[in-house]
Amino acid sequence: MARRKIKQELISNESKRKVTFRKRKGGMLKKMNEITTLCGVIGCAIIYSTFDNRPEIWPSPPELTRVIDRFKETPEEERDKYTVDQKTFLGRYISRSSNALERERKKNQGLAMELTLIDCLAGKSLHDLKCLEDPKELEVLLEEKIKCFTDKIETMGLKSKQVNYENDIKK
Amino acid sequence: MARRKIKQELISNESKRKVTFRKRKGGMLKKMNEITTLCGVIGCAIIYSTFDNRPEIWPSPPELTRVIDRFKETPEEERDKYTVDQKTFLGRYISRSSNALERERKKNQGLAMELTLIDCLAGKSLHDLKCLEDPKELEVLLEEKIKCFTDKIETMGLKSKQVNYENDIKK
DNA sequence: ATACCTATATATAAAGA
DNA sequence: TTCTTTATATATAGGTA
Numbered sequence: 001m002a003r004r005k006i007k008q009e010l011i012s013n014e015s016k017r018k019v020t021f022r023k024r025k026g027g028m029l030k031k032m033n034e035i036t037t038l039c040g041v042i043g044c045a046i047i048y049s050t051f052d053n054r055p056e057i058w059p060s061p062p063e064l065t066r067v068i069d070r071f072k073e074t075p076e077e078e079r080d081k082y083t084v085d086q087k088t089f090l091g092r093y094i095s096r097s098s099n100a101l102e103r104e105r106k107k108n109q110g111l112a113m114e115l116t117l118i119d120c121l122a123g124k125s126l127h128d129l130k131c132l133e134d135p136k137e138l139e140v141l142l143e144e145k146i147k148c149f150t151d152k153i154e155t156m157g158l159k160s161k162q163v164n165y166e167n168d169i170k171k
Numbered sequence: 172m173a174r175r176k177i178k179q180e181l182i183s184n185e186s187k188r189k190v191t192f193r194k195r196k197g198g199m200l201k202k203m204n205e206i207t208t209l210c211g212v213i214g215c216a217i218i219y220s221t222f223d224n225r226p227e228i229w230p231s232p233p234e235l236t237r238v239i240d241r242f243k244e245t246p247e248e249e250r251d252k253y254t255v256d257q258k259t260f261l262g263r264y265i266s267r268s269s270n271a272l273e274r275e276r277k278k279n280q281g282l283a284m285e286l287t288l289i290d291c292l293a294g295k296s297l298h299d300l301k302c303l304e305d306p307k308e309l310e311v312l313l314e315e316k317i318k319c320f321t322d323k324i325e326t327m328g329l330k331s332k333q334v335n336y337e338n339d340i341k342k
Numbered sequence: 343a344t345a346c347c348t349a350t351a352t353a354t355a356a357a358g359a
Numbered sequence: 360t361t362c363t364t365t366a367t368a369t370a371t372a373g374g375t376a
Contacts, residue, residue, distance in 0.1 A: 002355035008208050010208065010210075010211050015360080021210040021212065024206045035195045043216065175349095175351090190343090190372090195371080202353095345375100346376085347375075349374105350373105354368080356366090356367105357366105358362105
């Protein structure tokens with residue numbers, strides 16, 4: 001959009017692609033910032049790139065508190081509708097796989113379960129969780145989760161006085 | 172940004188605010204579309220406004236499919252490089268498998284994306300706890316989770332005899 | 343409101359340091 | 360590579376129908 005118009009296709013030159021990505025990412029975040037202030041809305045942008053080692057998220061999690069609060073105030077009906085949509089989408093991806101892809105499929109299922117778990121945090125009602133085929137799976141997953149969290153709490157507890165948690169995650 | 176420069180503050184006139192919102196929302200989505208095609212990244216935007224009765228999410232599930240398809244059409248060389256990078260930052264979600272499983276891997280990517288998205292709505296990440304600076308928060312979260320799922324397991328246990336969970340996920 | 347119009351404000355591709 | 364710079368491409372505020 002500047003000295004020259006470019007084709008809408010993957011930029012082959014990697015360094016150019018990287019530069020373009022950074023510029024445009026900045027532009028997007030600025031736009032998101034403006035629309036939220038000008039229009040009194042709450043927004044969030046997520047970008048997975050090969051350039052950054054983790055997803056870029058704006059606003060950052062602490063700022064998203066507003067999003068959560070807003071979400072919690074949403075009438076149940078609407079919230080459920082949203083959840084159902086998500087489930088429809090996920091179901092399309094999760095449930096069909098050949099035997100050769102069994103392993104990947106299980107990974108997908110695990111992710112789907114993670115989604116369900118997170119749905120719970122988001123305030124989803126119990127009766128919508130019937131997508132879990134076997135309650136046993138849920139128990140196993142729950143146990144793993146608990147262990148994971150327990151470990152995390154220990155680690156964080158021990159290091160909380162001196163450490164920047166950020167580092168742990170990165171390595 | 173046109174006939175006149177406007178102050179960066181909430182637009183008081185509601186109808187003007189609405190018009191501005193729609194224009195800018197469209198602009199954002201277009202930008203998101205461009206950055207994903209030009210730079211080979213996957214991105215998502217969520218906007219929660221009072222104008223729409225539920226969050227606007229882009230790409231919407233069907234559109235996300237297109238983004239992923241486009242990604243699959245990326246030239247071999249680039250794709251491989253990209254995939255390697257993907258493993259670096261999505262290693263937790265994506266298994267290292269042969270090209271035959273490429274498609275499934277893409278599904279995982281999409282799911283990982285959804286997870287992050289929902290993490291945002293929930294305000295807390297179960298996969299990457301970096302945002303929880305205080306271990307106390309984590310404990311509280313964990314307790315809530317345990318209670319929530321304990322209840323759920325009970326409920327599901329009672330109902331498991333009469334419900335066909337399989338059908339729900341496929342539909 | 344909704345859609346198009348157009349003068350300006352911004353974003354940004356390419357080049358230069 | 361990472362900055363500036365700057366010529367162009369886009370986005371869009373305020374009008375108008």
